[in-house]
Amino acid sequence: MTDVVTEKTTDTVVLGRNQYGKAENHVVRINRDTDRHEIRDLVVTSQLRGDLEAVHTVGDNAHCVPTDTQKQTVFAFAQQYGIESPEKFLLTLADHFTGEFEWITGGRWAAQEYAWNRIDDHDHCFVQNKDEVRTAVVVADGEERTVISGFKDLTVLKSTQSGFAGYPKDKYTTLPETEDRIMSTDVATRWRYNTTDVDHDAVYEDVKRIILTKFTDHYSRALQETLYLMGKAVIEAHPEIDEIKFSCPNKHHFVYDLGFCDLPNNNETHYAADRPFGLIEATIQRKGAPLREAAWTGIAGFC
Numbered sequence: 001m002t003d004v005v006t007e008k009t010t011d012t013v014v015l016g017r018n019q020y021g022k023a024e025n026h027v028v029r030i031n032r033d034t035d036r037h038e039i040r041d042l043v044v045t046s047q048l049r050g051d052l053e054a055v056h057t058v059g060d061n062a063h064c065v066p067t068d069t070q071k072q073t074v075f076a077f078a079q080q081y082g083i084e085s086p087e088k089f090l091l092t093l094a095d096h097f098t099g100e101f102e103w104i105t106g107g108r109w110a111a112q113e114y115a116w117n118r119i120d121d122h123d124h125c126f127v128q129n130k131d132e133v134r135t136a137v138v139v140a141d142g143e144e145r146t147v148i149s150g151f152k153d154l155t156v157l158k159s160t161q162s163g164f165a166g167y168p169k170d171k172y173t174t175l176p177e178t179e180d181r182i183m184s185t186d187v188a189t190r191w192r193y194n195t196t197d198v199d200h201d202a203v204y205e206d207v208k209r210i211i212l213t214k215f216t217d218h219y220s221r222a223l224q225e226t227l228y229l230m231g232k233a234v235i236e237a238h239p240e241i242d243e244i245k246f247s248c249p250n251k252h253h254f255v256y257d258l259g260f261c262d263l264p265n266n267n268e269t270h271y272a273a274d275r276p277f278g279l280i281e282a283t284i285q286r287k288g289a290p291l292r293e294a295a296w297t298g299i300a301g302f303c
């Protein structure tokens with residue numbers, strides 16, 4: 001039988017500084033009041049301090065506001081008050097927890113914000129304001145040279161004009177169909193040239209432009225469809241490219257269910273899950289062009 005400890009202090013130890021809470025709540029709040037959406041993307045950590053002695057020393061949880069409640073509050077506040085700034089959002093949380101629970105006398109609230117820029121001033125398509133990583137590989141085989149260019153970590157998001165429906169269902173399928181969801185991915189792509197006579201910098205910029213523009217210009221029925229359209233546009237615009245590959249995570253953004261506090265959530269407040277993620281990979285090839293499978297040897301992460 002487990003011993004129940006009832007001693008608050010012992011001869012040997014005392015409880016020192018402590019705090020606790022829920023770390024890294026990834027909340028993506030879309031303001032959809034007009035067709036020109038606004039996005040705030042925050043990772044929020046909430047930690048409470050106060051009279052928490054008995055929680056630690058005698059297993060009495062009467063003062064232990066659950067970390068789960070802290071998480072629920074973060075998402076509920078994002079929906080209810082919006083996110084005017086990370087600082088204002090954290091101040092609202094601090095006032096709430098210290099006001100709601102009299103033994104909570106302080107705490108620590110922290111946020112990291114990911115900033116997004118509009119793609120071509122688009123109303124609901126965004127690219128994270130960080131640079132992608134450019135890649136290049138040259139394979140020599142005798143006199144033959146094959147150049148494969150690419151990039152990774154180009155993070156994009158569309159806050160509407162994406163859905164996923166019409167898929168087969170079996171007894172393990174619980175995913176609801178949707179006609180309006182966030183679609184977001186880190187684009188990783190590599191493309192193979194059929195010549196070395198290329199202005200590689202100029203083509204690189206144009207391929208990136210085509211991929212970004214394609215991301216914005218259609219209702220996406222699946223990430224697979226969007227990758228195909230991106231690849232098709234690149235191959236059609238660039239006769240010097242015979243093949244392009246994509247490997248893209250489907251970065252799930254789940255609409256947060258705020259029914260527990262009677263808050264409607266019309267695709268505004270999302271939980272951005274980091275794993276598991278869908279992993280969508282595809283190769284788009286110029287019809288009739290010779291394949292160069294050997295050139296891809298050693299390039300990991302693409303099918």
Ligand SMILES: O=c1[nH]c(=O)c2[nH]c(=O)[nH]c2[nH]1
Nearest residue numbers: 164175221222223224250278
């Ligand atoms: O764009 C998508 N493609 C899928 O294959 C898929 N599967 C899933 O659960 N969600 C999605 N979304």
